[in-house]
Amino acid sequence: MGLKLNIATTSLLLLLASAAEVSGDIIFDVTKYGARTDGNSDISQALLKAWGDACSSPVASTVMIPDGTYALGQIIIAGPCKAPINFVVQGTVMAPVDTSRFRAEAGWITFQQIDQFTLSGDGVFDGQGKIVWGTKCLSSAYCNQLPINLRFNFITNSMVKDITSRDSKQFHINLLGCKNLTFYNIVISAPQESLNTDGIHIGRSSGINITDSTIETGDDCVSIGDGSEQINIQRVTCGPGHGISVGSLGKYPNEEPVVGISVKNCTLTNTQNGVRVKTWPASHQGTASEMHFEDIVMNNVGNPIIIDQEYCPHNQCNLKSPSRIKISNVSFRNIRGTTSTQVAVKLICSQGVPCHDVELGDINLEYNGNEGPAMSQCKNIKPNLLGVQLPRICS
Numbered sequence: 001m002g003l004k005l006n007i008a009t010t011s012l013l014l015l016l017a018s019a020a021e022v023s024g025d026i027i028f029d030v031t032k033y034g035a036r037t038d039g040n041s042d043i044s045q046a047l048l049k050a051w052g053d054a055c056s057s058p059v060a061s062t063v064m065i066p067d068g069t070y071a072l073g074q075i076i077i078a079g080p081c082k083a084p085i086n087f088v089v090q091g092t093v094m095a096p097v098d099t100s101r102f103r104a105e106a107g108w109i110t111f112q113q114i115d116q117f118t119l120s121g122d123g124v125f126d127g128q129g130k131i132v133w134g135t136k137c138l139s140s141a142y143c144n145q146l147p148i149n150l151r152f153n154f155i156t157n158s159m160v161k162d163i164t165s166r167d168s169k170q171f172h173i174n175l176l177g178c179k180n181l182t183f184y185n186i187v188i189s190a191p192q193e194s195l196n197t198d199g200i201h202i203g204r205s206s207g208i209n210i211t212d213s214t215i216e217t218g219d220d221c222v223s224i225g226d227g228s229e230q231i232n233i234q235r236v237t238c239g240p241g242h243g244i245s246v247g248s249l250g251k252y253p254n255e256e257p258v259v260g261i262s263v264k265n266c267t268l269t270n271t272q273n274g275v276r277v278k279t280w281p282a283s284h285q286g287t288a289s290e291m292h293f294e295d296i297v298m299n300n301v302g303n304p305i306i307i308d309q310e311y312c313p314h315n316q317c318n319l320k321s322p323s324r325i326k327i328s329n330v331s332f333r334n335i336r337g338t339t340s341t342q343v344a345v346k347l348i349c350s351q352g353v354p355c356h357d358v359e360l361g362d363i364n365l366e367y368n369g370n371e372g373p374a375m376s377q378c379k380n381i382k383p384n385l386l387g388v389q390l391p392r393i394c395s
Contacts, residue, residue, distance in 0.1 A: 025086060026061040028054040030070075037068030039094060044073045055081035062086040065123065069094065072109070074102050074147065079114035087111075089123025089163060097128050099146060099169065107151030107174065117158040125149050127168035133194045133218070143196035146170040152178055161185050171198045172217065178205040186213040192240040194218035199241065202228050204256060211235055220245045221271070226286065227256030233263045243273035243301070246291060248311050250283025250325045258288040267297040270340075274304035277330065278311035279350070282321035289328045298337030304365055305332050307358070307381070309350040322352035329357045336364040345376040345393050347383065354380040360393055361386035 028050040035043035047063070054061040060083050068091040077087075095108045102108070108127060111117065127149045149168035152160075154177040161184040165172040172188045175181065188199040199215035202208055204227030214237045215221040221238035224231055224246045238244060244263055249255060268274055275293040279286075298304045307330070309323040327349065344365040349355035360383050367374035378394035385393055 026054070026057055026059065027064055028061060029064045029066060031066060035065070035070060037070060037091070039069040040071055042073045043070045044075050047072065047075065047077075051077050054085055055079060058082050060084045060086075062088055065089045065091050065093065065121075067091050071096070074106065074108055076110045076112065078112050079117070081114060084116035084118075085114065086118045086120065088121035089119070089125070090121045092124040092126055095125075095127045095147070095149070095169070097131055099132060102147045106147060108147040108149055108169075110151040110153060111155060112151070112153035114158065115156045117155060119160045120162050122162050124164045124166055126166045127172075129167045129169035129190065129194060129197065132169050143170055146196075148172070148174045150174070152176070152181065154178065155181050158182075159184065163187075164189065166190065167194070168197050170196055171201050173200045175200070175202045175205045175208065178208065180207040181205070182209040182211070183213060184209075184211050186210070186215075188213070188215040188217055188221075190217045192218050198223045199238075201225060202231060204228070206230050208232070209234075213237070215241060217241045223247075224258065224261060225249075226258060228258050228261070230260040231262070234265050236266045237269070238266065239269035239271045239299075241271050243268060243271045243276060245273070245276050245278060246288060247276075247278035248280055249278070249288060250280045250286055250323055253284045255284060255286045257286065259290050261291040263293045263296070265295045267299065268301050269299040271301050272303070273306060274298055274301045275332070275335070276303070276306035276308060277327060278306070278308045279323045279325040279327070280317065281310050281312060281323050282318040283323045283325055285324045287326045287328070289330075291329070292331045292333075293335065294331070294333040296335045298335065298339060298365060300338050300340050300368060302339065302341045303343065303346055304337070304339050305335060305345045305347075305360070305363070307347045307349060307355060309355075310348050323350040324352060325350065326353045327355045327358075330355070331359040331361070332363065333359075333361045335362075337366075338368050339365045339374055340368055342367050342369060342371055342375050343377050344374040344391055347376070347378045347381045347394065349380040351380050357384070359384040359386065360389070362388045363393065364388050364390045366390070
């Protein structure tokens with residue numbers, strides 16, 4: 001018994017030899033595990049060793065990437081861990097430029113199966129995506145094979161704050177199966193020409209908060225997929241990009257309901273779309289309900305308000321067969337500013353399952369062009385109208 005105790009004590013002392021203690025947490029610094037700040041040497045092994053030691057710690061711990069520039073290959077950082085764990089990135093982490101070094105349809109950095117996790121530190125995750133953006137995305141599945149900057153799979157009761165995702169090759173941040181996860185003060189940066197680079201994509205997750213963040217990208221600033229429940233988006237600045245979207249929904253069988261979406265106090269500038277709900281025609285069955293968009297400022301935004309149940313981006317759809325996604329309990333309130341398209345409000349619902357209980361109140365959108373005033377376009381819908389209606393809606 002004494003021999004076993006001595007071995008355990010010795011192992012713990014060796015573990016702590018690579019760590020320091022700050023503010024009560026044990027700090028596992030990747031440079032103590034051999035990580036180099038030359039921007040060329042892959043720190044994957046050093047990071048995995050630091051993470052392994054921190055994750056096995058019985059007390060709260062922190063993995064740290066300090067100031068500097070680091071090269072990092074494709075990596076999975078996984079739990080479960082024995083105690084709450086922080087991941088602090090103070091430097092700039094660079095992805096490989098060569099896409100052959102990634103497994104298809106995987107992420108660059110994947111965090112998975114971790115509870116009570118915090119990612120923070122004012123650091124930058126640079127996907128170095130400029131070399132892969134191009135016209136291939138318009139005609140093939142090429143973009144879907146590219147790595148996502150940050151994947152969060154089955155993360156619970158956690159927070160991501162103060163980080164920057166830059167120039168991802170595909171989506172910047174992707175969520176799957178997460179619960180009670182908050183994103184605060186996030187910066188996402190990529191140019192308008194960066195195709196298929198959604199800022200934050202949410203799928204089959206619940207209790208997700210995105211607040212006080214800035215997203216500039218070449219696709220949706222936030223996209224909400226099937227199985228998303230209780231999603232709260234507040235004080236997000238979006239643009240350039242394609243706006244904030246629910247969907248597209250209905251393309252695949254067995255999609256889960258979308259319910260409880262709240263988008264408030266956001267500002268969209270020079271985006272291709274504003275706030276929208278989109279479903280495929282000839283779709284599989286599904287539902288999307290309790291979606292509320294309120295206090296939104298539009299600055300030169302195309303299509304500021306959209307429900308589009310004939311969504312068909314590459315014109316390869318059967319528009320004769322209606323969408324089978326049932327949309328209900330939707331509101332657009334206090335949405336104001338300027339539109340770059342004359343059709344400012346577009347409500348195109350399914351002939352098979354028309355939209356139900358859709359409300360628009362205090363809409364004030366002015367068209368920037370010379371063709372005339374802003375207009376609305378409506379199909380298979382009788383919305384509830386309250387307060388100011390500029391343009392006149394469905395009349």
